[in-house]
Amino acid sequence: MTPGLLEDQLDSKSLGLYAALHREFYGIWRALSTVEDSEARSLNLPEDWQLPPVPDELRGRTVELVVTAGDDATLREGLVLNVDAVMLDFDDTFSPTRAGVLRAYAHLRDLSHLEGTPLMLRPRPHYLPEFSFRFTGETVIASLLDLSVFLAHHRHRSPLYLYLPKLERPAEARFWNQVLRRAEELLSLPSGTVRPCLQIETWSGAQLAEEMLFELRERAYGLNAGRWDYVFSLVKHLGQEAGPVLPERARLGMDQPCMQAYARLLPSVCVRRGGRAVGGSAALAPDPQDPQAALSAVTQDKRREVAYGYQAAWAGLPSLIPAVREAFSREPPQARGAQGAGPEELSAFPPVTSVPLAAVREALGIALDYFAAWHAGLGVIVREGRIEDTATAELARAQLWQWVHHRVRLTEGGTLSPQRYRELREEHAQEKSFAGELLDTLVLADTCADYFPLVAARLRGWEI
Numbered sequence: 001m002t003p004g005l006l007e008d009q010l011d012s013k014s015l016g017l018y019a020a021l022h023r024e025f026y027g028i029w030r031a032l033s034t035v036e037d038s039e040a041r042s043l044n045l046p047e048d049w050q051l052p053p054v055p056d057e058l059r060g061r062t063v064e065l066v067v068t069a070g071d072d073a074t075l076r077e078g079l080v081l082n083v084d085a086v087m088l089d090f091d092d093t094f095s096p097t098r099a100g101v102l103r104a105y106a107h108l109r110d111l112s113h114l115e116g117t118p119l120m121l122r123p124r125p126h127y128l129p130e131f132s133f134r135f136t137g138e139t140v141i142a143s144l145l146d147l148s149v150f151l152a153h154h155r156h157r158s159p160l161y162l163y164l165p166k167l168e169r170p171a172e173a174r175f176w177n178q179v180l181r182r183a184e185e186l187l188s189l190p191s192g193t194v195r196p197c198l199q200i201e202t203w204s205g206a207q208l209a210e211e212m213l214f215e216l217r218e219r220a221y222g223l224n225a226g227r228w229d230y231v232f233s234l235v236k237h238l239g240q241e242a243g244p245v246l247p248e249r250a251r252l253g254m255d256q257p258c259m260q261a262y263a264r265l266l267p268s269v270c271v272r273r274g275g276r277a278v279g280g281s282a283a284l285a286p287d288p289q290d291p292q293a294a295l296s297a298v299t300q301d302k303r304r305e306v307a308y309g310y311q312a313a314w315a316g317l318p319s320l321i322p323a324v325r326e327a328f329s330r331e332p333p334q335a336r337g338a339q340g341a342g343p344e345e346l347s348a349f350p351p352v353t354s355v356p357l358a359a360v361r362e363a364l365g366i367a368l369d370y371f372a373a374w375h376a377g378l379g380v381i382v383r384e385g386r387i388e389d390t391a392t393a394e395l396a397r398a399q400l401w402q403w404v405h406h407r408v409r410l411t412e413g414g415t416l417s418p419q420r421y422r423e424l425r426e427e428h429a430q431e432k433s434f435a436g437e438l439l440d441t442l443v444l445a446d447t448c449a450d451y452f453p454l455v456a457a458r459l460r461g462w463e464i
Helices: 012-034 037-041 072-080 098-113 142-154 170-186 203-207 209-215 227-238 257-273 292-308 318-329 357-375 390-405 418-426 434-443 452-459
Strands: 063-068 085-089 119-122 129-135 138-141 160-164 194-200 222-225 276-282 312-315 381-383 386-388
Touching: 012 129, 012 138, 012 142, 012 170, 063 072, 063 318, 072 085, 072 098, 072 318, 098 129, 098 142, 119 142, 129 142, 138 142, 142 160, 142 170, 160 170, 170 194, 170 209, 194 203, 194 209, 203 209, 203 227, 209 257, 222 257, 227 257, 227 390, 257 276, 257 292, 276 292, 276 318, 292 318, 312 318, 357 381, 357 386, 357 390, 357 418, 357 434, 357 452, 386 390, 390 418, 390 434, 390 452, 418 434, 434 452
Parallel strands: 063 085, 063 312, 085 119, 119 160, 160 194, 194 222, 222 276, 276 312
Antiparallel strands: 129 138, 381 386
16 A cells, blocks of 8 residues: 555645644654553652642543544434544544545544534554555655644644543653654644543553553543453563463453553552543443343443452443443542552463463454454454454454463363364465464564554555
């Protein structure tokens, strides 16, 4: 795919803001990947800092609907159900095809007249370039492009809400603070108009949550949990090491002490710093013929978050809004004291020496089905009663990589060698299909790739 010129596709207001941000921050953005983790560890935070007050209009709002950018039907359904806020998602539920990006931007502009319900933007992660367009011969920064369209057409809102995904270290939070401050200046907005919530969904991010929040202390209002992205990040960072491997996804629930430590960490930071803790997505898809089992499971999951001190949570489908709201209506979130968690506690997953063949097949199915959908322009799918998105696909392929890399023993006998993996993958998809080629590249690599969209882009010869 040959990238087009951004100047030919973007409206003048959005282009003007993006051009100014690109000129000022392109070099800083390119250098982010070179920042060493040791730099983050050297930060010494003061003891007495606090975040600005949580915006009044968010207090008491407990259910935020995740809406794939450009999906007007889901957004309207959520509004009919009186959802408390709408999060327009360019990240985990979005496929960044050229047509999808342009459609989402047109929808974002159309929503500028929507009143009443707070709109929140989750731009693409900071690491991701825009594959379809170039600007003055240079790579377009996808996250800043999404941000520019949102701010240019919704500048009349105050506050303007963002979720910042995939943060791993303070340098990235500092980059965002500089960008948002400059965007406010360019749009003549009062300082602090743009209010972000930081997503703590990476292994390093969980260890540095307070440090990253400190970098955005002038404007941030809270922290958000993303469990499957977090587990994926853990596999990616620790899976190379010799030793027991992580079990299948079904055994990585919130009943595990390590996941409870992660879940408790975010509210404890928010209590210390005056922020709002937002729980993750309720991602079960109710069976239309018998929805109660899924709805009850969602309510139970969210009640656990209420007990930990979360003030709100996401719903992955409009049909889940009542179940999430029910969990938060029973009792008000309780503020918790400091409950820090160290690396050992956060990473103490139940080790296994073998995995069942059914779990391998399930991971294969999730990854292949999602990759095929993503390549076709669909960023979220419902599969066997669950919502699958980029986060769950990343986890599936990372677990396959770890199991193959360590030649994990199969419960039924034998090991998951590269050859055995290929045989199982061929039951689902041919090697020459996009999904099969992408999964083979990811699973059979010597190291676990950072993020699959970058690998997919290289396979297709896209400029990044």
